[in-house]
Amino acid sequence: MTCSGEVLGKTPVDFKIPFKIGQPKKQIVPKTVERDFEREYGKLQQLEDQTKKLQKDMKKSTDADVAMSKSAVRISSNLLSNPLCEQDPNFLAMVTALDTAMKRMDSFNQEKVNQIQKTVIEPLKKFSSVFPSLNMAVKRREQTLQDYKRLQSKxxxxxxxxKTGPILAKLHQAREELRPVKEDFEAKNKQLLEEMPKFYSSRIDYFEPSFESLIRAQVVYYTEMHKIFGDLTGQIDEPGLTDEQREKENEAKLSELRALSIVADD
Structure with missing residues (x-):
């Protein structure tokens, strides 16, 4: 798993805020300000997408780990119930050693998965839960901007x-309607422009402990697996017999089976 280009993210090139209305003649929001806003919000949108993707992928990974170790335990248990174990003490000893190793592996794997769930998946889930509020704040800002533009046009x-008497009265009323909306927009815009970069920058400090915990969990697990399978190798290995020699022995035995009349081709 990598974090570069995902949780760290890059600014999307074609980002557009999904609100468009007719522009008043007066430029009420400088283009540089609007570009800054779009850039910062675009980074957060990508961060949201990548956080959700990472959470989903981590869940798939842990589910696969659990399925793998449980399958390994079932295989060794099924082998133990095979009648051959009753007839061959050596085979029984080998399968018993395998079953013990698989159960130890499953136990350590469950500890690893529990740790990843607690220190990686849950923090990702909590981080993702912040984005709906952020997106709502952006939506409120855009709605206020539309009201601002409408009243400015008025x-x-x-x-x-x-400048007749009635027109001057309407102009005064329109300016009075515009003032609080303008102030509301400027406050919302300022807050978002200040807080969005801070939120984006905070992702490093937030996720670093999770990634460190993920690495440590993997290191501990595979260290234990090295010990478990090292012990298993010592119990079942035949000195001086290579994998190639074992393969040749199996082929020879299979050839003998194929020579039996009950499996001969018609």
């Missing part, structure tokens, strides 16, 4: 008209 419309 003010501009009255400013262009002849």
């Amino acid at each position: 003010v501009e419309k009255y400013e262009e008209k002849e």
Whole structure:
């Protein structure tokens, strides 16, 4: 598993905030500010996607680990119930050693999975739960911006008209309606521009302990597996017999079986 390009992320090139309305003549939000906002929010959108993907992949990985070790235990248990074990003491001793090793492996694997669940998957899940609130804050900011643009256009419309008494009254009313909306937008915009980069930067400090725990869990598990299978090798290995020699022995025995009349081709 790697974290570069995923949780760390890159800024998407074609990011667009999904809100569009007609522009008033007056530029109420500088283009540089809007670009900064789009860039920062785009980084957080990608961070959200990659966090969810990593959480999903980690869950698949631990599920596969559990399935693997449980299958190994079932295989050794089934071998122990094979009648051949009753007839061949050497085979019984070998399968018993295998069964013990598989159960030890399963136990350590479960400890590893539990640790990953607690220190990696759960933190990823909690981190993902923050994004709905963030996305709602961005949506509220965009809705306020639409109101701001609509009221600014209304003010501009009255400013262009002849300054009669009724028009001046409507202009004054439109400006009064515009003022709190403008202040609300500027406050929301400022808060998001300040806090989005901080939130994005915090991902390193947040995830680093999780990744460190993941690495340690894997190191402990495979260290124990080395010991377990080393012990198993010592119990079942035949001195001086290579894998190639074992393969030749198996082929010779299989040839003898194929020579039996009951398996001969018709």
